[in-house]
Amino acid sequence: AQSVAQPEDQVNVAEGNPLTVKCTYSVSGNPYLFWYVQYPNRGLQFLLKYITGDNLVKGSYGFEAEFNKSQTSFHLKKPSALVSDSALYFCAVRGSGGSYIPTFGRGTSLIVHP
Amino acid sequence: DGGITQSPKYLFRKEGQNVTLSCEQNLNHDAMYWYRQDPGQGLRLIYYSQIVNDFQKGDIAEGYSVSREKKESFPLTVTSAQKNPTAFYLCASRNNREGGYGYTFGSGTRLTVV
Numbered sequence: 001a002q003s004v005a006q007p008e009d010q011v012n013v014a015e016g017n018p019l020t021v022k023c024t025y026s027v028s029g030n031p032y033l034f035w036y037v038q039y040p041n042r043g044l045q046f047l048l049k050y051i052t053g054d055n056l057v058k059g060s061y062g063f064e065a066e067f068n069k070s071q072t073s074f075h076l077k078k079p080s081a082l083v084s085d086s087a088l089y090f091c092a093v094r095g096s097g098g099s100y101i102p103t104f105g106r107g108t109s110l111i112v113h114p
Numbered sequence: 115d116g117g118i119t120q121s122p123k124y125l126f127r128k129e130g131q132n133v134t135l136s137c138e139q140n141l142n143h144d145a146m147y148w149y150r151q152d153p154g155q156g157l158r159l160i161y162y163s164q165i166v167n168d169f170q171k172g173d174i175a176e177g178y179s180v181s182r183e184k185k186e187s188f189p190l191t192v193t194s195a196q197k198n199p200t201a202f203y204l205c206a207s208r209n210n211r212e213g214g215y216g217y218t219f220g221s222g223t224r225l226t227v228v
Binding site for chain 2: 044
């Protein structure tokens, strides 16, 4: 079975400061990892993915994520937060085989204060 | 522009009534999915379809039904057997030939029981 944990329901950060949204996972075999962002009453938008290769993955809107195999983590980061980054962020994982159905975390609400 | 269209954006259902949520995609994606989103619970998989005329139950299929008669369309019916249907419903699709990477999501339908 595969699972994802987003340990923080909410993350608060001041504009201009670096931000981190945490994600840990459990999966059989090699993980495929994803981050999505959701704005109010909208669908999820793809931010970035890790399939293989470099542990630091760069994505949309200046976001990046670091894959750490030993810690089974895939934390989302951004060097300088913007108020417009305030949204709900979802981490997702799936294994490298099977039905390609990912498991989503519960989501972390990011609030960036001016 | 290619994408996924969900309609209606808002839907109100009376007790004991069946309602159907529409999901149409023009991305030529093979696989389509329905998720239910409740506050603090993340996304839960209702049904999915990897190919036309075939679909599989997800984690919370009870009280829901789907059909996949065309590649472009994957409507979801919320039946009167679903006792707590008030939620935000998201449709997604994926191209099998891309190795099952990320999803594309629609903008969602918010269903409320009145």
